[in-house]
Amino acid sequence: MITSALVLATIVAVSGCASMGQGTIAEKREAIITMQDVALAKLYKEKPDVRAQIETAPGYAVFSNANVNVIFVSAGTGYGVVNDNATGRQVYMNMAEGGVGLGIGAKDYRIVMVFHSRKAMDYFEKNGWTAGGNADATAKAGQKGVSVEGEGYLGDITVYTLTESGLSLQATVKGTKFWVDKALN
Secondary structure (H helix, E strand, O other): OOHHHHHHHHHHHHHHHHHHOOOOOHHHHHHHHHHHHHHHHHHHHHHHHHHHHHHHEEOOOOOOOEEEEEEEEEEEEEEEEEEOOOOOEEEEEEEEEEEEEEEEEOOOOOEEEEEHHHHHHHHHHHHHHEEEEEEEEEEEEEEEEEOOOEEEEEEEEEEEEEEEEEEHHHHHEEEEEEEOOOOOO
């Protein structure tokens, strides 16, 4: 009973961390684009070759995610935008993830996905499911501290993660669902 209550409280807390909060549709879109611009600038500074990869890809996505891990359960939620390089179209989306594994902690991080084919981007927008493993160690607040993060490859998608802040040590297997935010599109 106590474990269930703790997991529920954790999910609610994570949901609040990643919520877009109050504001007009225009203000929420602007906040997402600002988050995207900051994440891309950080990624380009750390890995300059990614800029050319994104510019020549059919499209890319950037998401903000808050994640909490309590012993055997991991949960997270977030929001972001998919960018179509051919048309300039932007699709605002939400995300939620859940997993099992071993760990403890919480972190705020960004996900940058580069779609190397139109088929991969279209599939992602329509279906939005990903599954995989995650292992990380984070002790970071703003520019201070360290995090060990990496990149992954899912078919025709390259995924980069950038930790903003958090304190966590975890190894999990998780699934993530992305869906179109009807209110922002």
